[in-house]
Amino acid sequence: MLIELEGFPVKKGQEAKAQEWMTFLRQNQTQVSATLVAEKLLLEQIFSLQLNDRLYLCWYSHQDGIGLPVSESSNPIDQQHVKYWQECIDEQMPALKFKLENTFQVPGK
Template identity: 55%
Template sequence: MVHQQAIIELEGFPVIQGREALAHEWMNFLQDHQAAVIETLPAEHMRVESLFSTTINGRLYLFWYSLQSAKGADVSTSTSWVDQQHVAYWRQCIDEGQPSLKMKLENHFESTIDH
């Protein structure tokens, strides 16, 4: 069961036009180094982090779904090599001059069944 103070977010970020191939390289990098990524999650109090992509009006967006037990360390201050590469890709790919698409959580349901 998720702690009542869990932080659940879903937010999408526009990729700089012309950098779509680099963004896909970034997603492949994270997949290829999944074990190293998972090792960094406890510092962020991250229980679940899932990444999605979609195209809206011809523009690639990368979406992050996250479930944190509490506000954790900022990934940009991490000394982990995988986090540092992740942040470098972010800076090269995400168009911070455009607004993100932040979804508002309306409801959250979780089963009490142990898997």
């Protein structure tokens, strides 16, 4: 099982486009959730964070193995997701990589 939390900076001037992206994902939640199977994702959550005058989008995920990268998907929802990523995420800036230190769970759950 792979558990990750990563934050990615949004390009300056693309904050409204990033909000459009999040709205697109919310409006297509059922279809987006169906695409997670190919990626072997059990859970994916996206958070936003304003840090040092910059917007970050942060992905929290539980993955059950290594699946098909979203960038290789032929699914139209995934293709739109990748398009938004390319328009919005500033890959020239370092991402926030969080290290998992502990996991706690209610016994029997």
